[in-house]
Amino acid sequence: MKKLLWGLADGNNFYASCERLFRPDLIKKPIAILSNNDGCIIARSEELKALGVKMGTPKFKINEEIKNGTIIPFSSNYELYGELHNRLMHTLSRFTPDIEIYSIDESWLLFENFNYNMTDYAEHIVAETFKLVGTPISLGIAPTKTLAKVANKLAKKDKQSKGAKVLQTEDEIKEALSVFPVQDLWGVGRSKFKALTQLNIKTALEFSQLPGEWVRKNFSITGFRTWQELRGFPCHQLLEETSSKDAIATGRTFGKLLTDYDSIKEALVNHAVSCSQKLRKQKSYASYVNIRIETNRFRDDLPRYVNTFTARLLQPTNNSVTIAKTTIEALDKIFKKGIFYNRCSVTLLGLSDELTGMQESLFEQHDRGKSKTLMSILDQVNIRYGKNTLKIATQGNGKSWALRNEHQSPKYLTQLDDFINITLG
Numbered sequence: 001m002k003k004l005l006w007g008l009a010d011g012n013n014f015y016a017s018c019e020r021l022f023r024p025d026l027i028k029k030p031i032a033i034l035s036n037n038d039g040c041i042i043a044r045s046e047e048l049k050a051l052g053v054k055m056g057t058p059k060f061k062i063n064e065e066i067k068n069g070t071i072i073p074f075s076s077n078y079e080l081y082g083e084l085h086n087r088l089m090h091t092l093s094r095f096t097p098d099i100e101i102y103s104i105d106e107s108w109l110l111f112e113n114f115n116y117n118m119t120d121y122a123e124h125i126v127a128e129t130f131k132l133v134g135t136p137i138s139l140g141i142a143p144t145k146t147l148a149k150v151a152n153k154l155a156k157k158d159k160q161s162k163g164a165k166v167l168q169t170e171d172e173i174k175e176a177l178s179v180f181p182v183q184d185l186w187g188v189g190r191s192k193f194k195a196l197t198q199l200n201i202k203t204a205l206e207f208s209q210l211p212g213e214w215v216r217k218n219f220s221i222t223g224f225r226t227w228q229e230l231r232g233f234p235c236h237q238l239l240e241e242t243s244s245k246d247a248i249a250t251g252r253t254f255g256k257l258l259t260d261y262d263s264i265k266e267a268l269v270n271h272a273v274s275c276s277q278k279l280r281k282q283k284s285y286a287s288y289v290n291i292r293i294e295t296n297r298f299r300d301d302l303p304r305y306v307n308t309f310t311a312r313l314l315q316p317t318n319n320s321v322t323i324a325k326t327t328i329e330a331l332d333k334i335f336k337k338g339i340f341y342n343r344c345s346v347t348l349l350g351l352s353d354e355l356t357g358m359q360e361s362l363f364e365q366h367d368r369g370k371s372k373t374l375m376s377i378l379d380q381v382n383i384r385y386g387k388n389t390l391k392i393a394t395q396g397n398g399k400s401w402a403l404r405n406e407h408q409s410p411k412y413l414t415q416l417d418d419f420i421n422i423t424l425g
Helices: 014-022 046-050 059-067 078-092 118-133 145-157 170-178 190-198 204-208 212-218 221-230 261-281 320-334 368-385
Strands: 004-011 031-034 041-044 072-075 098-101 106-112 137-142 164-166 248-258 284-295 306-317 341-349
Touching: 004 118, 004 145, 014 031, 014 041, 014 072, 014 078, 031 046, 031 059, 041 046, 059 072, 078 098, 078 106, 078 118, 106 137, 118 137, 118 164, 137 145, 145 164, 145 170, 145 221, 170 204, 204 221, 212 221, 248 261, 261 284, 261 320, 261 341, 261 368, 284 320, 306 320, 320 368
Parallel strands: 031 072, 137 164
Antiparallel strands: 004 106, 004 137, 031 041, 098 106, 248 341, 284 306, 284 341
8 A cells, every 4th residue: 555645845934035045144134036027026035024014015014124224125036036045945855756847936745655753854854955956945834735735834933843743643633633723724715614614613623523523514625625635545646747827828017017019019029029939839829919008007096098909820830039020020020009008918829839830821931940040049048147138129228118116136057147156255
């Protein structure tokens, strides 16, 4: 009989930890990670949480604390977070061959027939990951995904756990569930919590002891699966790496309201190029380009305008130049003068893989071999020397539409100019 245990590895305050990795002087100081355009808080260090600052708090509400140094702000640095995500997942894959990436800082680990002391092994994983990556994690291990979630949360709360918590025996599971609030369970939303409160069900253990037929009748299939998993019956499987996406989209809010055509065209072209790169990465072609331009829906003092246009490509392609050209043609169809635009986006649709997306157009001569070589060179240069080292002319410099990121840290791991120089002796 197979012996299966699930692990959930979760980065501790991941974005803040990424910033601290290169700024150890900020350890134990309140850190706020800001959204696009430095609008509001999207991630917090434990010290910031202790100050009572909530997720989603607008930046202007903490400006005084930023000025006096009480709170340290960082603009989102997704290149840095993405690179450390890759390193974290690569490191975790060393400890089991079966891993499912769940989010930028979370992954499921499946331990099948591991004949180790799992508490020792879990603590080893936590310590070794911190040593190799530099960002701390918490790890919960249990017979099901739902119980592993419980174990992970307990590992975060218990300062004596060394960042790891293992629930294997029936007694260990019962003890953990007896102190675990039912509203914190994976799969228990507001409506389910309200129904359980009416029954005076306060802990995960009490929920697990309800009759199965009653749970099946009064809860969704998700709630019933949660109940089963709390009782040690796995309902969730390891998900293989997701297949190619059906659509690829990129969009951003501008750093300021824009009225001029050239700035919006430049922004859309950059989004189109970004989508094209993602398209080539998954070895697909697109058949349609959809663009969207819109004003700020919260500005009642300005005219409201939202419009989209979908243009069909003459033949499926992942060529950045062709997709950018089509994007500009689509913009010409819907752009209006005198409007204060706030955001734009590009979505590539009708995706097909390289084996099935080869139907040629009767109206356009296109050398696929030459196009593939050109795009391959473009991608290789930008991977080696940094994003947009080599780009098409219509991408411009982005100065007129770029996001506000007054507090962004250097791209320590992805831009040569931002590498840390260390002089010895």
